[in-house]
Amino acid sequence: MKIRFSILLLFIGAIFGLMACEKEQKQYVIGVSQCSEDIWRDKLNDELIMGTYQHDNVKLRFASANDDDRLQARQIRRFLREGIDLLIVSPNQLHTISSAIDEAYDRGIPVILFDRKTDSRKYTAFIGADNFEAGWEMGNFIVNKLKGRGNIVEISGLEGSSPAIERHRGFMKAISRHPEIKLIARRHAGWLKQKGETEMDNILDSVTEKIDFVFAQNDRMGLGARQASLKHGFKETKFVGIDALPTPGGGLENVRDGRLAASYIYPTRGDLVMQLAMNILENRPFKRDNYLKGALVTRENADVLLMQGEEMAKQRARLSSLHSKVDSYLAQYNHQKMYLLLFSIIILLLIGIIVYTYRTALAKRRLEREAVNAKLQFFTNISHELRTPLTLIAEPVKHIMTDPNLTRKQQNMLQIVNRNVAILIRLVNEILDFRKIQNGKMELTLTSFNLGEHMHRWLELFAASAEKKHIKLQLYVHDQLPMLADLHKVEQISYNLLSNAIKHTPRGGEITLSATQQDQNVRITVADNGPGIPYDEQPHIFKRFYQTRTSNKGGTGIGLAIVKSFAEIQGGSVTLESTPGKGAAFTATLPLTVQDIKAKTSSTEHTMAQPYEMPANVITGKITNTANNEKPHLLVVDDNADICAYIAEILDPNYNITLAADGREALNKALRDVPDIILCDVMMPVMDGMEFCRRIKQDIITSHIPVVLLTARSLDEQRTEGYNCGADAYITKPFTAELLKSRLQSLIDNRRLMKIAFSADSPMPSIPKSAETIFVDKFRQIIQTKLSDPELNVDRISNEMALSKAQLYRKIKALTGTSPADILREARLKRAERYLQTTDKNIAEIAYEVGFSSPSYFTKCYREYFGHTPNKRQSI
Known part of the structure; x- marks a missing residue:
């Protein structure tokens, strides 16, 4: 034992040494040689300085030559003498300082030409507009x-x-x-x-x-x-x-x-210059020639760009201010880090002592105590020992969090620590509560509450899990069933029984939760039609850590023991009725008014945090029903299941929704289904949103579909990239449901206006050239030039459009809401109407001229479309 304890101490000492000695980063010095001083170059210098905020191991040295070639050459050589790792230079003229730049390059120092070039090829990279x-x-x-x-x-x-x-x-x-x-x-x-x-x-x-x-x-x-x-x-x-x-x-x-x-706009983009420099210094891939847009x-x-520029200037000023505060609080942060390190070492020492104590006691007593009591004692000892150091961690963290000088990053880190400490304390308290039950020291907290109202809530927590297994949940309880009892423990009884029933009931089964008043007691019953419990195991089912032989669901085996203890401590009982193969029914009988002279009374109801959320796949199952063909078809592409579930939840009433987890899957679904509109994330595996949007807009089958990019990337150049890929709209996160609904509906309404463009007998609207308008032009041209041919039909049109008949139908239907055959017939009838008004030709001549195979069929179609015969129209 002494050897083990010594090894543990050495191990702790090694961890302390490793954590105390942080790995030093390599320090870099970058020389910046500017040919002149002006507002533009001042802006660039500020951006370079801000670029170092992400790189604490970079130091910048600036020099300006004021349009003096010789001075700039001397400044560069001074940088070389003082020692730099990389040179950023904006040459004054094409030829004058090439020798100084060549000297730096020949010494193995990377050279970045910014904004201007020289007549030498001795440079590492160029970046500029x-x-x-x-x-x-x-x-x-x-x-x-x-x-x-x-x-x-x-x-x-x-x-x-x-x-x-x-x-x-x-x-x-x-x-x-x-x-x-x-x-x-x-x-x-x-x-x-x-x-x-x-x-x-x-x-x-x-x-x-x-x-x-x-x-x-x-x-x-x-x-x-x-x-x-x-x-x-x-x-x-x-x-x-x-x-x-x-x-x-x-x-x-x-x-x-x-x-x-x-x-x-001649951009400065000092942030990109700094990123290029770090890529070179840290041996990451980079391009030699980089042109800014x-x-x-x-x-x-100008007004819009000026507002954007002013906003960016404010953000830069704010970032600079925040960086200054970070520097001023660095010492304080280091102290906090040391405190957390000490807390961690103390906890590790305590755990080591507890483990050592436990193993010593276990070796002395061996078979003196039962295995169950040994487990409980072990967990209880650890829990007691952890309470003090956890408290010592939690309280200083809470105190530090009240400091108004903390940065947002520090506050977020401390909130993470605080949340996880709270989780550990809750777990420790649960273990101690179970031990209190064994020692008879558990107290009650009595609360007046309506059992019926709470049972509705408890059952809702399991709705998602039940729906996933297609289990039917039923509740039988009177709306008004007042109780005076420990609400937390009644809730735990119901939760454990329902959780067990969900776990063991097969797909398509049924679970019933009921509560009935019987004299001064209430009977809470959870019944299922699962496999039931064998007769020989029923007497042991409420024992601690007991698991049935046929159970393969995992678990700790203390759930039913807690149910029994919580029922008995309130003066009640719990029973089991089960027939193998026909299900099981657990009934907890509790007094309507619990009597306990040691109980605490609370006027505020306890509410347990909800342990379940509806899984994404359950929501997906609900929203992928496309039975309602009147709704627009929306394809949602996002690798985050929670985002997909949220979007589906807010848009389901108005859209038939299909989901895809990446661009490749979505592209296949778009080509197959031709949706009305697509909502797509940008950052995804396999194929990102930009590439997906580009392919959608390049394919003749899907080029008409509006694409809305939904992403957290909100910089102007990122928006520009999205629109260059063909996106119809760009919505940044976080977003409101109202904004998303409005933007989608606007795009769908605008797309429907394209139907006007297919009116083959009216002038073509002026629409910017794209893959979609080229498709429209070609479709119109085929109809206009071959309208008089009676052999012209959808098959011939699809062949000339190089599409299958089904693809042509889906494309035209999505754009206009009308089939290609109906558009062709409408075009013939409208041209016939114009001939009737402007020529002396008879009905038969006009019928053949617009492509009808017989005058009688023409007359029938004309009457169905216009509501009267062509004779009546001609007489008018």
Whole structure:
């Protein structure tokens, strides 16, 4: 025993040492070399700093060259002398600092070029916006505004810098396709507002032609050029720039206020730059060339983008504030962590002592006590020893949780500790309560309550489990059956008996819970039609830890012992009546008014936490019934069973719902069933929501189906990705049931409007080109061009559409609510009606011309559709 105890102490000491010595992370130093200082680069630096919040092992060093090439080269070499692990550099010009960057690269230091490039290929990765695309977009904007004719001036950035070169190339490519648009002047202003004003002054002094547009390669130069134009009295000239910063006085405000006609969002995305740097440093996969997405900003969308920018700025400020608080509370957190560590060691020591004490006592007494008493003593000893340290843990945790300076993350962690301590205390109390029963020390807490009302609730707890096994539950009790008893113990009696019945009753069986008053007693009976209990085992059924020979359901064997004890302590009894093969009936007889001089009296009813929730598969069984074909068919795709169950619960009254756990399963179901609408999660195994949406929209069979993405990914670029995949709507979690219902109904209503597009004898509405509208065009063209052919039918149309007849039917039916055959017949009749009104042809000629095989059949169909014969129509 001494050896075992020594080993235990050594084991505890080893754990303490391992927990105290945390593994140190490798520290990284990243040098950031900026070519200049301005608002745009300040924003980038702030984002880089925020990017380090997720990486405590990263230190940033910044340097700005103020557009001085030599100074930037010296700053880079100073970084190399001081020692850095990675270099992030934005070169001032294409050629000037290549040697310094090459020197860093040759030393084995990874180099990330940001925003600008050099003429050397010695770099690890590039990240930045596509300057060529920015110039191209602004060129196309000006061309559209000028309608292909006008005079333009370009104010370029720093001569020799890669952004200035690439933006000019993209701009020239866009306007070169329009010979009547002339670039009458171009000046370099070095990205500065004052220089932009000076260069524009020079241009206005030397140019006599009217200037329609000025393209400035950034917003600052554009505003400087505008000041020069106003000073010269030119108020009609329009100005565009690039950057569209959401800061006060930035590009977004100037576009909104009309000082700039447009701008182009030139993103900073310091968070992505930092992530790329960490991928390189930690040897994770990365791309060598990474282009950030930009967007055109006009007066129409400037307000929205500005609000989004302001909100993001607030969130950044809040995040920075929270990070500062985290740093200030780090010492306090370390103390708390040490306390928790000490608590854990104390508990481990106590458990070791208890185990040692138990094994010593067990060795001395051996057969002195029965096995059942040994089990109870063991658990009871542990429970008693755990109560004190658990209390010492629970109370400090509760005290710490009241500290207003804790971060949200710390509060969440402490709440987890608090909840799990409460669970342990409850389990300990249950074991001690059982021991109290054995020692005759259990007390009662008497409560006045209506037994009938509570029995309804207790039976509802087992509804889901019973439904899963197709077991019928029945309740027989008077609505008003007042009792004065220990509600918790009466509840435990009913719960244990019902749980046993559910466990042993076969599928399709029946369970009855009843309560009847008999003089001053109440008889609570749980009866089932299961296999029953053998006669020879019935006398032992209420013994502790006893399990029948035929039972294969598991369990501890103390449930019925607790039932018997709780009934007897209240002056009642419990009996069993069972015939093997015909079921069993357990009856607890309790006084309506329990008498106990030691009992506590409570005026508040005790309510036990509900132990059951309806399983997802039970809900699924309810909602997958598609008998009501009038409801829209909704396909719900989510790998979280709880989300599927919740959505099904709120939408079941209005939709026929099919569930799928991943994109691949959902794609098969969509191709097979062609639902009316799809609600899909984004993050899923096998095939994610983005890929699933892309495939749905690319397939001619399913391209018409509206797809709503439901996800917690709420950033703008993530929304953009969703819409680029073809999503019709994007709803972020958490969401309200009303929002979800409204959005789904709106999409279904809009989809029904597509029926107008299939009216083969009316002009085609103007709808943006997509896989769906291409399908509509092709369908209309086949009907329009071959309407007079009597052999034209659904089979021929489906062959020409390269679809099966069933697929064509489902597709057309989903879009219009009408079959292809009905649409074809309607088109023929409407064209016949027009011929009757506008030509002198007789009925037979018109019937053959619109594809009917005989005039009599034409007359019959015409009368059924219009309500009168074609003769009557022609006479009109």
